[in-house]
Amino acid sequence: MSAVERKLDNIKATIVSEVPNNISVSEVTYEGPELVVYTRDPKKFASDGDLIRRLASKLRKRITVRPDPEVLAPPSEARERIMNVIPEEAGVSDLDFHADTGEVVIEAQKPGMVIGRHGSTLREITQKVGWTPEVVRTPPIESSTVSNVRNFLKQERDERRDILERIGRQIHREELSDDEWVRITTLGCCREVGRAAFILNTPETRVLIDCGDKPGAEGEVPYLQVPEALGAGASNIDAVVLTHAHLDHSALVPLLFKYGYDGPIYCTEPTRDLMGLLTLDYLDVAAKEGRAPPYESAQVREAIKHSIPIEYGDVTDIAPDLKLTFHNAGHILGSAVTHFHVGDGLYNVAFSGDIHYDDTRLFNGAVNDFPRVETLVMESTYGGRNDYQTDQADSERKLKEIIRETTTEGGKVLIPAFAVGRSQEIMLVLEEAMREGEIPTVPVHLDGMIWEATAIHTTYPEYLRDDLRDRIFHDDENPFLADQFNHIDGGEDERQDVADGGPCIIISTSGMVEGGPIMSWLNHVGGEADSRLVFVGYQAQGTLGRRIQNGWDEIPMNDRANGRGTLQLNMDVETVDGFSGHADRQGLMNFVRTMNPRPEKVLCVHGDESSVQDLSSALYHEFNMRTFAPKNLETFRFK
Amino acid sequence: MSAVERKLDNIKATIVSEVPNNISVSEVTYEGPELVVYTRDPKKFASDGDLIRRLASKLRKRITVRPDPEVLAPPSEARERIMNVIPEEAGVSDLDFHADTGEVVIEAQKPGMVIGRHGSTLREITQKVGWTPEVVRTPPIESSTVSNVRNFLKQERDERRDILERIGRQIHREELSDDEWVRITTLGCCREVGRAAFILNTPETRVLIDCGDKPGAEGEVPYLQVPEALGAGASNIDAVVLTHAHLDHSALVPLLFKYGYDGPIYCTEPTRDLMGLLTLDYLDVAAKEGRAPPYESAQVREAIKHSIPIEYGDVTDIAPDLKLTFHNAGHILGSAVTHFHVGDGLYNVAFSGDIHYDDTRLFNGAVNDFPRVETLVMESTYGGRNDYQTDQADSERKLKEIIRETTTEGGKVLIPAFAVGRSQEIMLVLEEAMREGEIPTVPVHLDGMIWEATAIHTTYPEYLRDDLRDRIFHDDENPFLADQFNHIDGGEDERQDVADGGPCIIISTSGMVEGGPIMSWLNHVGGEADSRLVFVGYQAQGTLGRRIQNGWDEIPMNDRANGRGTLQLNMDVETVDGFSGHADRQGLMNFVRTMNPRPEKVLCVHGDESSVQDLSSALYHEFNMRTFAPKNLETFRFK
Ligand SMILES: [Zn+2]
Ligand SMILES: [Zn+2]
Numbered sequence A, B: 001m002s003a004v005e006r007k008l009d010n011i012k013a014t015i016v017s018e019v020p021n022n023i024s025v026s027e028v029t030y031e032g033p034e035l036v037v038y039t040r041d042p043k044k045f046a047s048d049g050d051l052i053r054r055l056a057s058k059l060r061k062r063i064t065v066r067p068d069p070e071v072l073a074p075p076s077e078a079r080e081r082i083m084n085v086i087p088e089e090a091g092v093s094d095l096d097f098h099a100d101t102g103e104v105v106i107e108a109q110k111p112g113m114v115i116g117r118h119g120s121t122l123r124e125i126t127q128k129v130g131w132t133p134e135v136v137r138t139p140p141i142e143s144s145t146v147s148n149v150r151n152f153l154k155q156e157r158d159e160r161r162d163i164l165e166r167i168g169r170q171i172h173r174e175e176l177s178d179d180e181w182v183r184i185t186t187l188g189c190c191r192e193v194g195r196a197a198f199i200l201n202t203p204e205t206r207v208l209i210d211c212g213d214k215p216g217a218e219g220e221v222p223y224l225q226v227p228e229a230l231g232a233g234a235s236n237i238d239a240v241v242l243t244h245a246h247l248d249h250s251a252l253v254p255l256l257f258k259y260g261y262d263g264p265i266y267c268t269e270p271t272r273d274l275m276g277l278l279t280l281d282y283l284d285v286a287a288k289e290g291r292a293p294p295y296e297s298a299q300v301r302e303a304i305k306h307s308i309p310i311e312y313g314d315v316t317d318i319a320p321d322l323k324l325t326f327h328n329a330g331h332i333l334g335s336a337v338t339h340f341h342v343g344d345g346l347y348n349v350a351f352s353g354d355i356h357y358d359d360t361r362l363f364n365g366a367v368n369d370f371p372r373v374e375t376l377v378m379e380s381t382y383g384g385r386n387d388y389q390t391d392q393a394d395s396e397r398k399l400k401e402i403i404r405e406t407t408t409e410g411g412k413v414l415i416p417a418f419a420v421g422r423s424q425e426i427m428l429v430l431e432e433a434m435r436e437g438e439i440p441t442v443p444v445h446l447d448g449m450i451w452e453a454t455a456i457h458t459t460y461p462e463y464l465r466d467d468l469r470d471r472i473f474h475d476d477e478n479p480f481l482a483d484q485f486n487h488i489d490g491g492e493d494e495r496q497d498v499a500d501g502g503p504c505i506i507i508s509t510s511g512m513v514e515g516g517p518i519m520s521w522l523n524h525v526g527g528e529a530d531s532r533l534v535f536v537g538y539q540a541q542g543t544l545g546r547r548i549q550n551g552w553d554e555i556p557m558n559d560r561a562n563g564r565g566t567l568q569l570n571m572d573v574e575t576v577d578g579f580s581g582h583a584d585r586q587g588l589m590n591f592v593r594t595m596n597p598r599p600e601k602v603l604c605v606h607g608d609e610s611s612v613q614d615l616s617s618a619l620y621h622e623f624n625m626r627t628f629a630p631k632n633l634e635t636f637r638f639k
């Protein structure tokens, strides 16, 4: 009998001794980080509202109880009884029965009403039908990404169960080493922005945190080939943890599966979906630019299949000596400050990922409150001594001013923007300004992946700022459903119509004017002297966006859609800073200043050389902590 | 055709085009770092004294020319002709013909006379008989270690040729990576003394520098299991480089062969022999103390079989992107400051190994002059701010004083000492003092491995201090052959005789009174109130030597040879510092102060925590260089 079997047997014995005699325990298995208990008496189990919590706290594990398949009500009968229990206002849109696990997935517009107070409605469902309900939200705006991911996971359910069981056994394996140490190896993202990738290593466990590309430098991928990473074989990586879906953190996660990795990807649920959206787009862009993509869509599907969603605040065992907790990072949807607790009180490391310290319209500011943390690995994008951003209120005023002027004069406002994050932030500004009458209510056209990204945001309102979440929960207040927002889904014809029409606002990808529908919009309205082009995000060196910012007004057009030749840009070009998803220098300093507890050591990463050096030096002088500006390929030992 | 074959073909073509038409080139192969050229015209090859040098400089390789076996004179005939060429005073003691390689190994008391001016005698031999002569010294004192090693290598000659050819192909393999970086990982010996082990790593190559144990802490071995070391498989280590034979640097080198390592061990020739002596003794001691040794003598033989001796100053290719050069370290016989040149001018790292900065009687001071060096990894044993040693001249005065007093009063002087280094240093002091009449000429008895270690020293006079080397070359001046030195080889009977006799000096292992014949000597003379026990080396915490130093005079005797019970120590106990093989604080500072060029970065290792911190801080403040006191298991990137 293996050590894992023995451990499971012990756990089963404990459970049997804890539950009342009249409740049977037929099987106990692992499913990823969770313990699953099968019972022939699911109704009795559910009737004791506190039993599961007592077991979980006794075993220090997350526990799911499932009915033995034999005791389930038939789906047709169960469906009717479930619908009787759930209030009509919950807006149930789908019920999906899985006989193998005894689960019924309930998709509803208002999941909270399916759950009930402290889970009372869920328990009632189990008591009535035996099935274990699992609730997901019906996206308020239909998202093909979300429905594709959900359908795919449904279809791969059997394989996924095997994967989860295997991962569960890995997580709960016996510890082998008496040694105690904690190390971090930097594989990318040091003294540069891009190719985020770190190894957290103990004598037991090796975890890869992020695995991104470097925009504008396709050859510079993380140093995955060194033995500390995959050089010793992909199976030596126990887990991958993804802080957020931006490509500089996620682009090469699917590549790991091409290299033979077969373990879990821990991330939030929105990060999983956005990773799917962004990596598939990444493959698309590579194909369009004639580059050989490093992997195929099959590997994106593998990554999704191996994803284990973790919610903010849930402490999750991911290895015998490692607990993972995600916290809101305020940067993009699902972005997480990632906290690792090593051993039994041995050490604590937090990776900031990318953070925004102050609240924005979309997100609460980054969490910096932890039970313990000795070392912080911290982004430094705007860590330079002069990297202070315009206050967002000022920026919004300026943007509204421009819109007022332009639309009053009959012109159009064209805003290149990233699909994820910045676009939704601008949408929120516009919706409020129009609602309050600060700017005229004109159509706001959304092109490229912006609509899809917005749909994903509305699928996960729990990940948005408190007040925004509450508004989305009420359809009539959901700002993203405001009438003036129009999804451009009619292609060139629709764009031509818009161009021929009156004053309006157009938000379109790509954000740095490097291809995408923005090229077409420039073609349509670039010649109009009374229209304006407004940059709301950072334009990197070498991009067309940067060149236009710098005064270029003859734009080479040589893609298929828009033909060859030169476009004379007659629009006024404006830049409105202050909508960044990243904390500025002050935000980064404040993040550490108010951090609780204050870490002993900070590694400054994810910034160009002067930014990390400046931030490292400022933190050292202001807070008297040990700070470092690592290079790639270094290893730091903490314990 | 493989890349290596292609390269060899190109080299052969170059050689053919360089040598005169009347000289044939039948084959070109690698033998370790050397290129071997077989010719049917060895005599013509040898007649052009400059041809080999021209080829070597053209190809930037070390070149050996060997005759095609078919053109060799028969051994019996060749032997006679060779003996006619070599002057009688050379003292040839053995000729050994190897038809497979066309080599004849000539063992002589004076190898220089076999070589001749600029190799003229060697060339003459080849011209006369076709055979390629290789010269080794007849040990002036017979050493069983040296003759065992030589006989073993002779017997394993065929396998060794295969090994060397394989290693040669590895060294000259094609470079695969376009990346350029240089890293060092610390596997031991950081903030501690013992278990020296470092990895030097480039995109092409991984080299292990030293692999020692930690005396007094048998469990604490280097972190070999991490993927940067052997975790990714022993075959991922390209080469092992050994700075010197002390067990804290060499003890676990044989273990590598148990782990599947099959590559070269680069070290000086004396280090190879001393490693053999000391690791076999290490196994002996472990067995006597009832500990399971981590490997067997078979692995010691493997280590010797895979050793590639390198002389001080020879620049040797050990990988496509790595050149190794050893320099005298002044610490023990064969000890080397180890210099690595990475890539074609990319980076230079020197490992000090253990060093002595000033000249001692045995050795010239450590070399600190290099073509280039950016990073120095430096020992810090006496790096603490108060670690100043007594001047050796003062120490010698004190030692002679003690000897004078004791012997004049009819007593005996008992000196526990390490077999390698300290014993020979003391022998030189005594020999001079007796020769100059400063102390009475009394018998000096050498017990334990001291005689054997002395024999090894005299086998390699080139590794000793200039003037000592010259004296050894003349038998009548060889200080180690002075009449008063007596090798205790008659066991307990002889010891009893000595104990019953008159005034004398006894130098015996172990140096810290942890077993060995010193225990027997304590038994014999420990009760004599007119005799003295004199410590001349550091006594570590927890050793019996340290306890005696601290005043213990009741010595538990419980080994088999000396029976159980307690010995009453009546001897006076004295300590004479200043014979250390390690540079003191001032020597370490001077090593860096006069280093040419001054390195940019220094990693302070091989010292307890306060020593490395003190030295690191002192170097930083005095020389304004970047200094570090690494922990074990860290990785530093330099380029
Ligand atoms: Zn980001
Ligand atoms: Zn980022």
Ligand SMILES: [Zn+2]
Pocket: B097, B098, B099, B100, B157
């Ligand atoms: Zn032979």
Ligand SMILES: [Zn+2]
Pocket: B244, B246, B331, B354
């Ligand atoms: Zn040493």
Ligand SMILES: [Zn+2]
Pocket: B194, B196, B246, B248, B249, B354, B606
């Ligand atoms: Zn040492």
